Amino acid sequence: MRSSTLIVLAMFWLCPVTEAPAAPPAAAAASADPLESARWGDMVKTFFAGASVVFDARVKVVAPLIAEDSLNVPVSVDASELPGVEEVLVFADFNPILPVLRFQPMKARPALAFRLKLQQSSPVRAAARTADGVWHVGGAWITATGGGCTAPSTGSGSPEWQERLNQVSGRIFPRTDGGERLRMRVIHPMDTGLAPGIPVFHVEELSLGDESGAELMRIRAYEPVSENPLFTIDLPAEAAAGTRIHARGRDNNGNRIDAWVTQ
């Protein structure tokens, strides 16, 4: 990672010497992927066609360098150093299903932690869209032995699991800054449709609200989110929901999620 950064820096250093005029930093950054992924050009076409995109160190993706379990790779994205984030998209360049999830932070911090499935080693990226329409991209390479997306879920093979479909467990943790942290888990197989004979079946929409009905965060999940998705969401002090948070949503088959999470 460091060496690639150095290479990019070296390019900036050399560019003005060999070519004038120098490209503006944002444009140069957009063309030189700090993760040096062969798929970056395709990612731009898929997700950002016609939009402006910059690599931005303020968008942080925290993940292990090496995935111990390709079915459950812990990832935390945090764009809270960036003002005015309206939406965050997470994707993995080399997954057979590219998008992992997107979320609108609304009243929550523009940060989300969860686990995802990786089919092979890949960059995992978070792109945060600010009010001006610019996508700010951060990311990390994760080495994985793979197979995460084509393996059957535990739940798909277990009938008793289905009885608990869409059940929510969770807890609100007070934070020292006066805010709150919500950790919640939904029972769901999150089948990608890529394991033989098992159709696509995953949580699609999740909306979190406080007791007054105000929406705190909206999440759109895709197939690569891990089985029994567990989300960690931070609310700043001014958005703290108090004693209960309402989690509502549905999976792609229309099964409802509807639960209150308490302290």
Place this chain on the structure above:
Amino acid sequence: MRTPALPRVLLLLGLALTPALTSAAATPAVPDAARFDYRLEPREIAPGVHVFVGLREDFTPANGGNIVNTGFLVGTDGVVVIDTGPSRRYGEQMLAAIRRVTPLPVVLTINTHHHPDHFLGNQAFPAATLAALPETLRGIQKDGETFNENLYRMSGDWMKGTERVTPAQALAPGRRSVGGRDIEIVALDGHTPADVVVIDHATGTVFAGDLLFHDRAATTPHANLTHWLAALKRLAAIPAKLWVPGHGAPSADDTPIRQTRGYLEWLAAAMRDGAESGLDMTEMLARAVPPQFRGLAEVEREYRRSVVHLYPAAEQAVLEKAHAR
């Protein structure tokens, strides 16, 4: 509240520890026999009790997986082998080293548990002598091939020709004479769903398998820490003169028990405390290992692997307890 079974693919001792994509660097002129020589030298730690002490490392193309302790007991009319190492070559070289010590036949070959560094040398030993606890046989049957593929990835060409061989014999606990050696098989669990301990009564030597790690951080891909700590209590009650851990040097005192217990107790508490305070798994991964454990080989890597293995159950316990309606 029931814990979801760890997914099958979660596996593995050493799943993806190293991006071990490079094969052993060696000039093609060197013949395989020289390139892939584990240089196994048995250490006779008590009369008739021999141990091959492995490195306190993780699998790499440089060490070929020679990171495990194996051993053998020489009786009056036969040899008892305890674990067969990480590859066919290891098993073959181990048997050759045994032959340099004794001409007696191998009469029993035990796999202490179903992790690949303990059974992938099985091909070298007489099939009829291979034995393990029933749960270990199931584990080898179920995960053996995936383990094998995984070690090809991690150890490289050392693995050439290695195939999974599931023992034919189910090992029963109890004391008996095997090959003229007074041994006792103790069936425990915790490191994996079935862990065999072999006691050699003549010398008071205890082969503890991977229930004990010495100066090396414990691995937990199939661990149940509560059961493991209970197994350590059982071990501590054995009046042993010599302990042979699965990884790390043999010991004349109970240091391996105290080290393994201390580390596992801390690990269990760290998972509970982290989950209770609402930490995300990425935050758990970022935590520092306390100074008292930093002397354990591989601890930085093993702690992080253990978070992935153990934290989900700890979080689930906390979230289910808080409950949501």
